[in-house]
Amino acid sequence: MVINTLQYMIHAFLHVLADAFQRLGRSHIFLFHTIIGFPSVLIRPLLLTKQIYMVGVLSLVIIIVSGMFVGGVLALQLYYELLKFGAENSLGVLNAISLVRELGPVVAGLLYSGRACSALSAEIGLMKATEQLSGMEMMAIDPIKRVIAPRFMAGIISMPVLAITFSTLGIIGGHLIGVDLLGIDEGAFWSQMQVKVNFYSDVMNGVVKSLVFGFVATWIALYQGYDAVPTSEGVSRATTKTVVYASLAILALDFVLTALMYGEI
């Protein structure tokens, strides 16, 4: 009896493990097919334009507004802490470095996965549920080339732009609060920032981070949509999974990338 239960448990465990590996394998094959489909996107640039509009341009408002607020609140918090050391002139540096290195890519990535990736996954899941993808296959149109690849490319292109916009607006928001409202010296704000922030090791590393986040979050979204169970419940599950997995992946990858870029662990 005991052995039977044990056998059953091991069997169930192996089953779950095999399932996980199968999904991992499928997602990589999916990625491979998508990348092979990239050249066909370049033949029809209008598809890409439309997806950049859906994924990038429509996310711009939330990125701009939250960028301003994050930069502003950062400046506000830093000001009162730095005032204790009489170092409030360093506010610009701290604000810029934390935005450019971390907050820009990460918060923009989280907003992107909430705003754009959920929509992508729901759209593709519903396409699958209503058999539009099978319909395309019937007409000898490869849905990966026609539907998935342009969206994937658009995500990779849009994410760095969104992260840069977020950082820029954050610094402007910090300037608004720090200089215009709290009265920090404007010259010190900019000059210390220019001395301390390095273009390659700070700004470009942030851009690289956002590229990686865009790649991973879009991949998760598209795969979850493509692999969704073709029912209304399946689509809703795929959307939830997308946001959860994409956010976790962004936060975990951020740690790894930061350790690779700045730390010697």
Next chain:
Amino acid sequence: MHKSKLMEVWVGIFAFIGIAGLVFLAYEVSSLSHTTGENTYSVTAKFTNVGGLKARSPVTISGVKIGEVTSIAYDQEIYEAVVIMAIENKYNKIPEDTSASIFTAGLLGEQYIGLDPGGSEDYLADESEIDITQSAIVLEKVIGEFLFSQTADEGED
């Protein structure tokens, strides 16, 4: 057709925002604009202690930034730190007997090199050396000396 054109305009604006943001980050936020390049000449100075001076620290004269530190190395033959700085070519009339000191901007601020012009008719040229230098003031040392003098005073009473 009209709708797709509007969409393309928006994507164009989107791309423009991205490029403008990157330019802003490059030239306003970080210091890509004044990286020392070909328009500089190098001057060496030896200090017994450079304190917290780093590469890219500013070099100033009368408080105006005229260049930056390019490298700091320790010379074990003379037991001193050799600081090489790059000074912009347009500041080519710095007297030869100029003295260089390491200052701190504010109590906890960054350290920089301040040049104090002398009276010589000859000017510093490329690869020349500043002979008169004053090292960084190390705060711990100053506090130590102060405490020492305090206890010495108390001993006399």
